[in-house]
Amino acid sequence: MKTIFKAMAVALVATAALSTAAIAGPKDKPAQGKLLGDKDYQWNANGGEKDEAEHLKPDLKNGRDVYEVCAACHLPEGWGQTDGTFPQLAGQHPKVIIKQLADIRALNRDNPTMYPFALPDQIGGPQSIADVAAYIQKLKMNPEPGVGPGTDLEHGKKLYQDNCVRCHGQHGEGDNEKYYPRLEGQHYNYLMRQYQWIKEGKRRNANPDMVKQIQGFTDKDTSAVLDYVSRIKPPADKIGPKGWENPDFQ
C-alpha cells in the first residue's frame, strides 16, 4: 500500500511538471486584444507591448542586429519589393512600426508570412521592438518605389485631398504621435492590398474611421488615389541614392 502511494505521488508530480511545461509556452507570447468586428473594439486600445515599447529608449546598435531578421524579406535597405510583396519600411514612423509589430505578434493583425519572425524568440521583447523601430526610421527611403498605371492621377489627387489628408497629411507624411503611417513612396501594389483588406474588414487592427471613409470608393477610385499616393515624393533628405546598399549589412 505504501509503495502504491509513493508511486502515485511520483506520477502526480511528473504529471504536474508536464502540465506546467505545457502552460509556460503561450505565456511568452503577447495576448491578443479586441479586433475589428468584436464588440467594443476600439482602434489602438490594445495596449500591451506597444505601450511598453514606445516609452523605452531605443538602442540603434541592437536595432541593427534585430533588423537582420527583417532584412531577409524587407531587404537590408528597408526598401521592400517594388512589386509590393513586401512593403517599404525605411523612413516609417517609429510608433507605426511599434504598433504594427506588436499587433502582428499578438495576432491582432493577421500576417502568417511574417508572424514567426515577429515572435519574441526571434527578435526579443519590447526593448527590441523599440530598437528596430528606431533603426528603421533612420534608413533612407527607396528612390524608385513601385507605382500604379499613372492614367488617372488628377482624379486620385482630388480623392486624396477630400478623404485622406485629415489623417495621413497633405503630403502623405502620416503622423508619428497618432500612429498614422507615412504613405508617400510606399509601393502601389502593397497599398492596394492593404487598402482592400481594410475595406473588407480583413485587416483586423484597422481604424474603423478609415473602414467607413473608403466604403464608397469604386475600384477606379481606389486605383487612382493609391497611384497618386505611391508617386508622392518624400522630402529629399529622406530619400536614398539609386542603387544604395546598406553598409550595415555588407
Place this chain on the structure above:
Amino acid sequence: MIVNKSRALAALVVLGGIAATPALAADGKALFTDKGCTACHGEDAKTPLEAGYPKLAGQNATYMVNQMKDIKAGKRANGLSPDTMKPILEEVSEEEMQALADYLASLGPIAGKGDSAHPGKKLYMTKTCIACHGKDGTKPIMKTYPFLAGQDKDYLIRQATDIKTSTRNHGLTNSMQPVMHLVTDEELAQIADFLANVK
C-alpha cells in the same frame, strides 16, 4: 479498502501511460509497418517507392502530425492525398499519428550542406525560402514548418506549385502562398534540384 486499492491502481495505469510517452517510439515503428506506410515511403522512410513521394525520416514531428490530421480531415487534398493517403489515415487515430511522427522524427537529424555553386542556391536565398526553411533547408524556424534538405525533387516541385496555385491551401500554407508568385516554374525546378541534393 480493496476498492480504493484498485482505483489507485487504475489511476496508476493511466498515469503510467502518460508518463511512458517516450516508449511510444517503439509503437511508432510497428505502426509504420502495420499501417502500410512502408509500402510507399520505404522501410527506412527515406527510400520512397516512386519519384514524387516524400521522404519522411527526420521530418519535424509537429509538421507531420498536422499533415496527417489535415489529410484525414480532407483539408490537405492535393496530389495523392485524397485518394491514396486519406483512406489509410482513416484507420489511424491521433495518438497513433503522434507515435508515428515521433518515430519518424527520431530517424533524423536531417542535416547536410548544399552545393554553393548550384544556381538553385542563390534562388533559394533571394526568393526568401531561406527565411523560413533555414540554411540549405536544414533549419526550419518553426516546428510546424518542414525540413526541405534532401527531399524528393518531384515532391518539392509538386507541393510548391500546388501551394502557389492554392490547390494545396490548408494549415500554414497561407504563410508561403503570398511569396510564391516570386518564383517561376523554371526557378522552382532549380531550387528543388538544389534542395534534393543537399547531403
